[in-house]
Amino acid sequence: MKNPLIQQYRSFLKDTIRKQIDFSKTDQNRGIDPPPIEKPFDEDAVIIDLANAYSLKGIPGINLSDAIKNRKSRRAFLNKPVTLEELSFLLWATQGIRHKIDSGHAYRTVPSAGCRHALETYLCVLNVDSLEQGVYRYLPLEHKLVFEFTEDLLNRKIVEAVYGQPYPGKAAVTFIWTAIPYRMEWRYDLAAHKVIALDAGHVCQNLYLACEAISAGTCAIAAYDQDAMDRLLKIDGIDEFTIYMAPVGKVKN
Template sequence: MKNPMMQQYRNFLKDTIRKHIDFSKTDQNRGIAPPPVQKPFDEDAAITDLPESCSLKGVKEINLSDAIKNRKSRRAYLKQPVLLEELSFLLWATQGIRHKIDYGHAYRTVPSAGCRHALETYLCVLNVESLEKGIYRYLPLEHRLLFEFAVDLLEVKIVEAVYGQPYPGKAAVTFIWTAIPYRMEWRYDLAAHKVIALDAGHVCQNLYLACEAVNAGTCAIAAYDQDAMDRLLKIDGTDEFTIYMAPVGKVKKPDTFEQV
């Protein structure tokens, strides 16, 4: 192989690392308490209650096979806002809590290795009914939205942070998933990092399918300026960092967008 670095990065996709880990020495097996299910927040902060997923009138019932068949990466969006109840459904579908087990564990609407769920969901809101523009964070335990902060020229800065790809700046909302690696490292040590990436894929596919129920579209983004995205979210880039993104907007149906 001409590039020796290539084999190193290919090894990340393998699971041979488990043969070299003494799992008896993980923080879990040493009796250290697990990290919390979600990041803490100031209860006096600006928080928006979300409609319960079981009472959403704007979400249509669709056949699962149709949702899978119609799933497309959509990069062109209408100027129509996403409704708050539609956003509520998309958040529930991607990171909603089915049952909290204890301080460090909860069953969600997506699978995660060892029930560790190392992701947090941030939103770059540009055109959502009842919400001002800004950066938000989803609180899955409460099914509420935490307003983090406003950003001047947010449409411009989100585009700059994805190397000029224009569609996040025209979307109603962009889902931004961050990883908190220690949630997974607590259980799996050096075997944690591959499965965090796999978990992100589970979450984003649920977003694709859920969009089909609200006449919306999305397109996953894995090419972004790491430092710029972490700065935009005001996270440290070490113990928490951006891992995946997906803009969402309303679309015409039927459509002729490129399928990928």
């Protein structure tokens, strides 16, 4: 390997760092309470109810083998809205809670290292029935949405933030996952960061498969302007920052 930087950055993909950590000194093993599994929201915030994930009537369902067989990245979307029930299903499929254990742990519909779930789900909503355009955040504990803010020219700004890739500007909704690293660092210290990235992959694959059940498609985006995306979401870029994105829209059957 001629470029030493390539070798250096490959080390992120390995698990050798685990041997350098004294796990007796992690915040978990020092007896510090775990961070909450959901960001707080203001009491006077606008909250939107979502459809009960276990009694969805407008989701036809699909054989799992067919969903896997048909799964592909889709970038051409129809000018049709996603329904609120369909959005409820996609949110449950990607970050829904099956069972809350305590204030710091919950079993979800996706795996996470140590049950830490360091991700938050934001939505850039452009064409969802019953929702005005704007940025929302999923509240997995309540299975509800909190309205964060509206933004002029939101479709243009999100395209600019992904270096001109056009499909988020034409999607019905773009899922934007942020990482809150301390949720994972509390347990794993310096070994936290690789598994946060792995967790994001678990979440996005569930979104791909769930889209197949509602005649929709998605395409994961990992190329974006970090500062621009964090500014768009109004997050600090230090203790919380954008890690992955996926626009969703209706597609031809």
